[in-house]
Amino acid sequence: MLTQHRHQGRHHHPMPGRSRVRRRRALLIALVGVVATVIAVGSVDVLNAGRIAHAVHRPGLTKGTSLPTGGSGSAGAQASYLGLYVSGVPLSYDGLTSFTRATGVSPNLVSYYSGWFEPFSTSFATLAAKHDAVPLVQINPKDISITAIASGTYDGYLKSYAEAVRSHHGPVILSFGHEMNGQWYPWGYKHTPARVFVAAWRHIVQLFQGVGADNVTWMWTVNTIWKKGNQIPNPSAWWPGSRYVNWVGIDGYFHNSAAQFSSVFGPTIADVRELTHDPILISETGAGPDTNQSAKIDSLFRGVQLYGLLGFIWFDAIGNTDDRVDTRASMAAFRRGAKAYGIS
Secondary structure: OOOOOOOOOOOOOOOOOOOOOOOOOOHHHHOOOOOOOOEEEEOEEEEEEOOOOOOOOOOOOOOOOOOOOOOOOHHHHHOOOOEEEEOOOOOOOOHHHHHHHHOOOOOEEEEEEEOOOOOHHHHHHHHHOOOOOOOEEEEOOOOOHHHHHHOOOOOHHHHHHHHHHHHOOOOEEEEEEOOOOOOOOOOOOOOOHHHHHHHHHHHHHHHHHHHHHHHHHHHHEEOEEHHHHHHHHOOHHHOOHHHHOEEEEEEEEEOOOOOHHHHHHHHHHHHHHOOOOEEEEEEEOOEEEEEHHHHHHHHHHHHHHOOOOOOOEEEEEEOOOOOOOOOOHHHHHHHHHHHHHOOO
16 A cells, blocks of 8 residues: 655755856757846846747647657747645645645646655556646655665566556656755765766666656756755756656745745756756745745746746645645736646
């Protein structure tokens, strides 16, 4: 029987300071023909110039295929995704339907966190498909030797997991060892050598490919960087290579009312663009009640469009702070953004 694991995505690392986004040429790939300027006014980002040339539509759920994997801004990646994590998944879908009832917004990505040796939750994936949503699973190798994964010690478990994913037929997004450039997980920075993590990642992807689980979109998930003292470094050392990654996920939070999309995510997006042009998803984010939450939600919708990203996943639960969307203003912000995205 599946056991619900406590989500570990919220960390007690020091709060990053505000930083100016580096205006690298690579960051403008998704802004073809568009000049955009971000001006911080109060606690929201105001776009002075044109929006990103970015087609928005609800992604189709073609069975037996992975999701768009073209470079950011390419025709293959111009879908818009609005995702959600809620407490209780994958054992229950109730929290997701409650969010839809409260906000009128039906997420098209639904995420959960899976401990090592947990099987793929086929029942949850089936429910997600019935709600026109794609499951995103963060597989966390807690208390497991990453070297042993790379050497094949756990191939029996991984093959069983891959076969279950393949049998689901619909698209599934998988990520392994998220936020590895942070110090708070045993598979991450200062605990496991980056080369060992890379070897394990490649081994897992190759095993799934050998089983024929071609409905997987592989998302390499990093934490937003904090360069002061190299506390959360550039994630390049953990990059497995383009052959092994379809999407890049970035986890980051609005810690205070002054935080803007550009200061929270901009530097990390620029670093990722030095590695790859794969589509980027804000894979875990939130804002507590003291940050002007509704303004941060507005900022997220505008930010993913400005930077040409796939979308974002909101952490609608209590972590280090209470990031649940439970005020009229925040619910209205979700409705506005989803309408602009073409997601309902």
